[in-house]
Structures are given as structure tokens and as C-alpha cells.
Amino acid sequence: MKISIDLTVNGERHQVDTTPWITLLELLRETLHLTGTKEGCGLGECGSCIVLVDGRPVNSCLMLAVDARGRQITTIEGLVSNGDLHPLQQSFIEKGAVQCGFCTPAMILSAKALLDENPDAGEEEIKQTLSGIICRCGNYKKIIEAVRTASDGKADS
Amino acid sequence: MNRLKPFAYFEPTTLPEAIEILAAKKGAAFPLAGGTDLLVRMKRGVIKPSTIVNLKRIEGLDQIKKEPGRGVRIGALATFSAIEDSHLLRLSHPVIAQAVSVLACPSIRNLATMGGNIGRASPASDAAPFLMILGATVSLKGPQGERELGMGEIFSGPGTTASRPAEAITSLLLPDMASHSGAAYLKIGRREGMDCALAGVAALVTFSGGKREAEDTKIALSAVAPVPMRAKKAEKTILSGRLTEKCIREAAKVASEEISPVSDMRASASYRREVVRVLTYRALMTALQQAREG
Numbered sequence: 429m430k431i432s433i434d435l436t437v438n439g440e441r442h443q444v445d446t447t448p449w450i451t452l453l454e455l456l457r458e459t460l461h462l463t464g465t466k467e468g469c470g471l472g473e474c475g476s477c478i479v480l481v482d483g484r485p486v487n488s489c490l491m492l493a494v495d496a497r498g499r500q501i502t503t504i505e506g507l508v509s510n511g512d513l514h515p516l517q518q519s520f521i522e523k524g525a526v527q528c529g530f531c532t533p534a535m536i537l538s539a540k541a542l543l544d545e546n547p548d549a550g551e552e553e554i555k556q557t558l559s560g561i562i563c564r565c566g567n568y569k570k571i572i573e574a575v576r577t578a579s580d581g582k583a584d585s
Numbered sequence: 586m587n588r589l590k591p592f593a594y595f596e597p598t599t600l601p602e603a604i605e606i607l608a609a610k611k612g613a614a615f616p617l618a619g620g621t622d623l624l625v626r627m628k629r630g631v632i633k634p635s636t637i638v639n640l641k642r643i644e645g646l647d648q649i650k651k652e653p654g655r656g657v658r659i660g661a662l663a664t665f666s667a668i669e670d671s672h673l674l675r676l677s678h679p680v681i682a683q684a685v686s687v688l689a690c691p692s693i694r695n696l697a698t699m700g701g702n703i704g705r706a707s708p709a710s711d712a713a714p715f716l717m718i719l720g721a722t723v724s725l726k727g728p729q730g731e732r733e734l735g736m737g738e739i740f741s742g743p744g745t746t747a748s749r750p751a752e753a754i755t756s757l758l759l760p761d762m763a764s765h766s767g768a769a770y771l772k773i774g775r776r777e778g779m780d781c782a783l784a785g786v787a788a789l790v791t792f793s794g795g796k797r798e799a800e801d802t803k804i805a806l807s808a809v810a811p812v813p814m815r816a817k818k819a820e821k822t823i824l825s826g827r828l829t830e831k832c833i834r835e836a837a838k839v840a841s842e843e844i845s846p847v848s849d850m851r852a853s854a855s856y857r858r859e860v861v862r863v864l865t866y867r868a869l870m871t872a873l874q875q876a877r878e879g
């Protein structure tokens with residue numbers, strides 16, 4: 429059972445053939461070869477597969493690819509613009525918020541969604557936003573610090 | 586990769602069409618809403634549906650709107666994020682945004698729907714307790730037409746609802762809250778939000794004019810019985826006299842005694858009892874505070 433879908437990934441329109449049982453995660457990694465999005469558990473529990481759908485974070489392992497039809501998807505590959513890193517990517521590097529890097533795409537994309545909506549999000553909101561993502565390296569402190577550096581941080585001061 | 590096994594797939598654009606497909610497949614077809622439960626159980630191999638009926642392309646099933654004179658209607662396909670962000674609900678039923686903020690995490694809430702939560706009929710649902718204290722009714726539609734069930738009737742056992750074959754949940758109606766009311770939902774899990782509740786308690790207090798005796802109270806519990814339940818004995822304790830701190834303390838004890846918790850890998854039955862006592866006390870105190878201010 430083939431279904432043809434239209435979706436926009438990182439600003440680029442794609443028309444792809446898929447089957448109903450393919451998840452958005454599989455489509456991104458295996459059809460579009462965007463391997464920045466990771467699978468940890470495949471069951472919604474670890475958050476490493478998070479991408480933005482119409483600007484909001486969702487677990488791509490629990491979304492059928494057919495439900496991405498007509499939607500705007502942003503993956504970690506889409507954050508660089510004209511060769512420049514996104515401010516969050518920059519601050520993750522500067523603060524040492526990346527260890528093995530497996531959780532990083534999900535952390536950065538979720539933080540981006542938060543800061544796009546609320547540029548001066550404080551620590552509590554940052555923690556809430558990232559609460560569904562497990563960092564196996566236990567690097568939470570630096571991750572939160574990196575997001576705070578990228579936010580205006582007015583909410584805390 | 587954790588993959589799904591192939592299935593036949595339908596994407597109806599109207600409710601009658603969806604019901605027709607569900608009826609034709611006689612129990613082998615599952616409706617799909619947010620998928621945060623269904624796809625997980627399929628990947629784990631707990632269920633093996635031969636047919637999936639995706640409800641998300643049906644227009645209008647995700648609306649949240651005022652129903653003048655009756656309350657607020659939440660469409661079955663409304664996501665918990667939409668519910669949490671709804672300005673209307675924040676004003677009409679503030680306990681909902683508070684409760685939803687401890688349901689899973691933001692990325693799951695962007696997918697998970699209210700109808701899916703009821704459809705799952707989990708004993709540990711975080712939505713059932715607040716729906717119970719608010720007196721919500723569930724609207725269903727099936728081959729035989731439409732009907733409504735109260736929250737006290739909708740669950741028939743752990744993981745099963747009282748819905749008939751090929752019936753879909755279409756919406757929930759939340760009656761407006763009485764004035765001088767307050768409500769709260771509290772939950773304890775091992776991993777904040779993300780974990781199933783070890784115990785969850787929703788409490789509602791409504792004062793009469795004098796603000797000494799409670800005119801109404803409702804207490805609903807999750808994860809401590811085969812289905813989410815009302816703590817009716819504890820409610821009676823609250824309604825039996827002046828609403829003092831001592832009375833709330835007593836009601837919390839009564840609640841912890843009227844439940845039938847199990848011991849499992851998450852917690853022992855006696856721990857759950859203790860948690861229910863503490864959470865009931867706190868939820869009632871918070872509801873009381875709000876009711877005094879309201």
C-alpha cells in the first residue's frame with residue numbers, strides 16, 4: 429500500500445512515496461537521509477527523535493509519516509543558515525553542553541521552539557520544556573546553562 | 586529501528602465514514618488519534634491491529650468551544666497542548682491546565698488527544714480524575730447513533746471502555762463550574778510527568794454562601810483501583826459538617842482506606858495508600874484555598 433505525500437522539510441518541499449506504517453522518524457532517516465534525528469527507544473520515552481512539526485516539538489517515532497502531509501518539519505540539519513550555526517548550536521558548543529551528542533538535536537530543537545515563542549524563558553520553563561528528553565550522559569546542567577545563555581533570561585533576573 | 590508491522594489503512598474525512606469502516610472491520614480495526622498509546626502498544630506487540638482508521642482528517646473533531654448555558658465542549662481530537670493553551674478553558678476550568686501540565690511532557694502533549702486518553706481507559710490516566718470531579722460527560726457516536734455517558738460509566742475495566750463496537754468518542758462536555766469553587770489535581774510518579782502516576786488525586790470544593798460548610802465536593806483518584814474512581818466515602822466526610830483542616834485530614838484518611846491499590850513494580854499497595862492520604866489532603870487544601878478566594 430503506497431501513499432504519496434507532500435511535506436516541507438527544512439524549508440524544502442518533498443514529494444515522497446511511503447507506506448502507512450512508516451513513522452516520520454523512519455522517513456527522515458531512511459528516505460530523506462537526515463540522520464541528525466535519532467532513535468533511542470522508539471516508544472515516546474526518551475525524546476531523542478524529537479523534531480519540530482509546524483514549529484512544535486513532537487516525538488517523530490510516534491507520528492506516522494502520512495500525518496506529516498502538508499506540514500512544515502524542522503530537523504537539526506535545518507538550523508544552520510548560510511553556513512552560520514544557530515545561536516543555540518553556538519551556545520551548546522561554548523558551554524560544553526554536548527557530550528556524546530545523542531540527545532543534542534532534540535534538546536536544541538525543543539529549546540528553539542520554546543525561545544521562538546518566549547525569548548526570555550527562565551530556568552523553570554526550560555526544564556519543563558526539556559523534561560521529556562533523556563540525556564544518557566547526564567549533562568543536564570550544562571544543557572540548561574546553554575539554553576539560558578541563548579535566551580534573554582529576563583524571566584530570572 | 587523499532588518498526589510497526591504493516592496494516593490496512595483508512596483516512597476517512599467524515600465521522601459516518603469512519604464509523605462505517607470500523608463497523609465493517611468488526612473489532613479488527615482501531616481508531617488512531619495521537620498514536621502515543623496505540624503506536625506504542627503496536628510496536629511492543631501487545632496488540633496487532635489489522636486495520637487502522639486515522640481520525641485526524643475528520644474536520645472539526647478537535648474543536649474546543651463554549652456551549653452556551655451548558656459548559657465547554659472539548660473535541661475528542663483536541664490535543665493536550667491545545668487544551669492546556671486554551672484561553673477559554675483557563676478561564677472556565679483552571680484546574681485543567683494545571684493537571685495537563687503534569688501529563689507526559691510537551692512533545693507528547695503535542696500529539697496526545699483527550700479522546701485517546703479516554704479510549705485507552707488506563708487505570709492511571711491523568712485526565713480521568715479531573716474529568717470526574719468536573720462532572721464531564723462523554724459523547725459517543727456509532728452505527729446506532731449518538732449517546733452520552735457520564736465519567737462514572739465510561740470505564741468498564743482496566744483498558745476497556747463501555748463503548749459499543751464501532752463507536753467512536755466524539756467529544757466531552759464540561760459543565761460550567763459553580764461560583765465559590767476550587768479544584769486541584771496532584772500526582773506522584775517516579776519521573777516527573779513522564780511516568781505513569783503511582784497515584785493521582787483530583788479534588789473539588791464548592792462553598793455555600795457562608796463559606797464554612799462545603800456545598801459540594803468531589804474527589805477522584807487514579808492508579809489505585811482497576812479504573813479511575815471517586816472517593817465517595819471521603820466526599821461524605823467533607824460534607825458532614827464544618828469544613829475545617831481537621832475534617833480534611835480525616836477525609837484524606839478515609840480516602841486512603843476506601844481504595845484497592847495493588848503492589849506492582851512501581852510501588853507497593855501500602856505506599857500507594859500513604860501517597861493517596863497525603864495527596865488527598867494537599868489537593869483538598871488547595872481546592873479549599875481557591876474556593877475561598879473565588
Ligand SMILES: Cc1cc2nc3c(=O)[nH]c(=O)nc-3n(C[C@H](O)[C@H](O)[C@H](O)COP(=O)(O)OP(=O)(O)OC[C@H]3O[C@@H](n4cnc5c(N)ncnc54)[C@H](O)[C@@H]3O)c2cc1C
Nearest residue numbers: 472618619620621622623689698700701702704705711754
Ligand atoms: C512517554 C509517554 C508518557 C505518557 N505519560 C502519560 C501521563 O503522564 N498521563 C497519562 O494519562 N497518559 C500518559 N501517556 C499515555 C498516552 O499519551 C495518553 O493516554 C494519551 O492521551 C493517548 O491519546 P492518543 O491521542 O495518543 O491516543 P491513541 O494512541 O491514538 O489511542 C489510544 C486508544 O484509544 C483509542 N482511541 C483513540 N481515539 C479514539 C476515539 N476518538 N474514540 C474511540 N477510541 C479512540 C485507540 O484506538 C487506542 O486504543 C503517556 C504516553 C507516553 C508514550
Ligand code: FES
Nearest residue numbers: 468469470475489
Ligand atoms: S525514540 Fe522517540 S522517544 Fe525515544
Ligand code: FES
Nearest residue numbers: 527528563564565
Ligand atoms: S550528550 Fe550524550 S545523551 Fe546527552
